[in-house]
Amino acid sequence: MASPEPASPLILACSPRPGGNCDDAADLFAQALGQGPGFPAPLPVTRLRSFRIAPCLACSACAQPDPSLAWGCPQSARDDSAPLLRALAEAPALCLIAPVFFYHLPSPLKALLDRTQPFWLRKTPFPPRICRVILIAGRPRGKKLFAGSLLTLRYALISLNIRLADPLLLRGLEAPGDLISSRSASQAVLDYGRQAGSCS
Numbered sequence: 001m002a003s004p005e006p007a008s009p010l011i012l013a014c015s016p017r018p019g020g021n022c023d024d025a026a027d028l029f030a031q032a033l034g035q036g037p038g039f040p041a042p043l044p045v046t047r048l049r050s051f052r053i054a055p056c057l058a059c060s061a062c063a064q065p066d067p068s069l070a071w072g073c074p075q076s077a078r079d080d081s082a083p084l085l086r087a088l089a090e091a092p093a094l095c096l097i098a099p100v101f102f103y104h105l106p107s108p109l110k111a112l113l114d115r116t117q118p119f120w121l122r123k124t125p126f127p128p129r130i131c132r133v134i135l136i137a138g139r140p141r142g143k144k145l146f147a148g149s150l151l152t153l154r155y156a157l158i159s160l161n162i163r164l165a166d167p168l169l170l171r172g173l174e175a176p177g178d179l180i181s182s183r184s185a186s187q188a189v190l191d192y193g194r195q196a197g198s199c200s
């Protein structure tokens with residue numbers, strides 16, 4: 001489990017499937033972003049599946065935080081969420097790469113977002129930041145294919161003062177290797193990473 005570097009951009013690949021399309025997209029994005037000025041190339045990619053993320057229990061312990069627990073959360077003593085929550089709090093820029101699972105985010109990413117509840121409850125002040133998003137779906141069409149994922153990301157990240165950039169939405173990528181073997185999809189990810197590098 002390689003924890004994200006505190007001051008470096010957080011590139012978080014969120015699929016449970018190793019070697020799938022999100023992993024490939026995250027590597028391409030990191031490669032393209034790393035070519036931007038001021039970035040140490042190659043940039044590290046953090047794989048969410050390497051971390052155990054326990055669910056928010058809605059216990060409200062974080063409202064009266066115990067300072068011995070990371071973010072005042074009892075679940076932080078039982079899982080690996082602390083370095084990821086720290087990266088969400090401190091990373092100067094972020095990119096989340098996630099598959100669509102039943103029209104939404106995969107459960108480990110949703111669990112991580114639910115665990116940002118201490119920031120929401122405490123109205124912690126954060127500097128304004130931008131999060132790029134790459135969503136990957138197997139279905140080639142569907143008007144609302146990405147709607148659920150985008151809604152959750154947009155609202156969950158507000159408490160961290162993170163705004164979503166225009167997302168990159170990729171369809172029709174089902175099996176591992178589909179993204180890499182699609183010239184247009186790979187190029188779209190590289191362009192998205194280069195564009196992120198030139199605006200940072």
Ligand SMILES: Cc1cc2nc3c(=O)[nH]c(=O)nc-3n(C[C@H](O)[C@H](O)[C@H](O)COP(=O)(O)O)c2cc1C
Nearest residue numbers: 015017020021022099101102103137138139173174
């Ligand atoms: C549990 C599960 C649910 C899925 N639900 C959807 C879905 O609702 N719509 C869709 O287009 N693709 C769906 N897919 C397909 C994935 O989005 C697609 O295979 C994607 O490329 C997976 O990314 P990965 O290779 O990084 O794991 C689902 C896949 C799984 C395993």
